[in-house]
Amino acid sequence: MTATVQAPRRNWWRVARWSAAALLLCVPVVAMRFPDSGFDWSPGDFVIMGALFAMILGAYDFLASRAPSIAYRAASVLTTLGMFLLIWMNMAVGIIGSENNDSNLMFAGVIAIIVGGACVAKFKAQGMSNALFGAAAAQLLIGGIALALDLGTDGRGWPRDVIVLTSFYTGLWAVAGTLFRVSRTA
DSSP states (O other), rough: OOOOOOOOOOOHHHHHHHHHHHHHHHHHHHHHHHHHOOOOOOOOHHHHHHHHHHHHHHHEEEHHHHHSHHHHHHHHHHHHHHHHHHHHHHHHOOSSSSOOGGGGGGHHHEEEEHHHHHHHTTTOOHHHHHHHHHHHHHHHHHHHHHHHHTTTTTTTTHHHHHHEEEEEHHHHHHHHHHOOOOHHHO
């Protein structure tokens, strides 16, 4: 009796995601060679961005490995992509005013709701859905607070940026929450 040994199957999409992140980290290296590019990254900037890519891609890989349906996987994409964009925007330019405006720290609460809710729910679809709807409500609340208290008047796009980005992220979290809810019934 002979047994055939199969080579482990590679997940080419996973390789592509991680390779794309590595290539994106190379963009500032190349851009810094041109003085007028506006890129002036320190080694710490590369470490922070690399860690952010690793955390987000690792979170997506973890969620995708648990995906019972396409809806769960789609919700995982939206959730991790939204978290990446929210963190990156706040570090780079800020949503409320500039990146130096302390009011942007409120968005850490949105991330905490998503991550904490996912952990409490043990990454089950119903709990993930609840966490994302909670994040949508928190996002809307933060935007309302920023507008009511004029917290971002130091930004060039005040109040348009807060209104547009609050709407975008609230919608993103709501769509992801809906997809998690749908995946539970699929």
